[in-house]
Amino acid sequence: MTFLRDEQQLSFINQFQKNGKSIYPETREQRLFSGGVYLETELWLISQSNYIKNMLAKGLLNRFISPLKPSDCSAMALSLMDEHKVWHWPVVKEEKYMGLITETDLAATKSDQSLESCKPSFSRPYIFDYQHFYDVVRLAAEQKLSLVPVLDAKESYLGCITTESIMLEMATVSSVVQPGGIIVLEMNEHDFSLAEIARIVEGNDAKILSSYITTFYDCKRIQITIKVNRIDISPIIQTFNRYNYLIVAFFSDESKLDDLLTRRYDSLMNYLNV
Secondary structure (H helix, E strand, O other), X not given: OEEOOHXXXXXXXXXXXXXXXOOOOOOOOOOOXXXXXXXXXXXXXXXXXXXXXXXXXXXXXEOOOOOEOOOOEXXXXXXXXXXXXXXXXXXXXXXXXXXXXXXXXXXXXXXXXXXXXXXXXXXXXXEEOOOEHHHHHHHHHHHOOOEEEXXXXXXXXXXXXXXXXXXXXXXXXXXXXXXXXXXXXXXXXXXXXXXXHHHHHHOOOOOEEEEEEEEOOOOOEEEEEEXXXXXXXXXXXXXXXHOOOEEEEEEOOHHHHHHHXXXXXXXXXXXXXX
């Protein structure tokens, strides 16, 4: 099997970017071109496309939550909220997003009362479909939402994102499911350099899987939490100490570390017995 030359790959990438979407067939057999030519960049482009899609609001929509109409009754809204374990529900009229109805709005209403009569005007928090996942998190946190409505550029309702979806995406972004150790550093804002922190970590044959900053509003100090791809983080901690970093806390899976040390010990014993 032959591969496309660099200029052919570049042409394909430009075509991919121009279209703004994936143009790949579904099966591997369909992705083989005539003459046995295979795109070397294909898997990379697919992974990049899926990553970007999942980081945007439109890639996180919950397809199981259908909006209610203003004419629907309060009993239906409360039943759906209970079923999906949320306390907000979107109200839409002819694809136009009217706003959110809440459990509090419906607390003292009759079961057959329409939503528009329960609350003539709805609160209208929303996110556009092209906004980043972090904007979704910000809006949900600021307004304490159990779901976040998503609109297109014309402000037509597309769907919503639940807090469950937000948590699952946060786990992916934060590399929660990947094994490794966690280190929390504290410093003044002007002393922060992620490049220097990365050099220290990489100098101990490790990589930073994820990082985030916690700010304190009453002072100019920050905390940096990093997760690295090593279970045994003691060499990294020693290096941070040597460079006078303040280590607030560190965490590692001790059971996995014990298993690792046991395997190393067994390997050493086997080597010495040879």
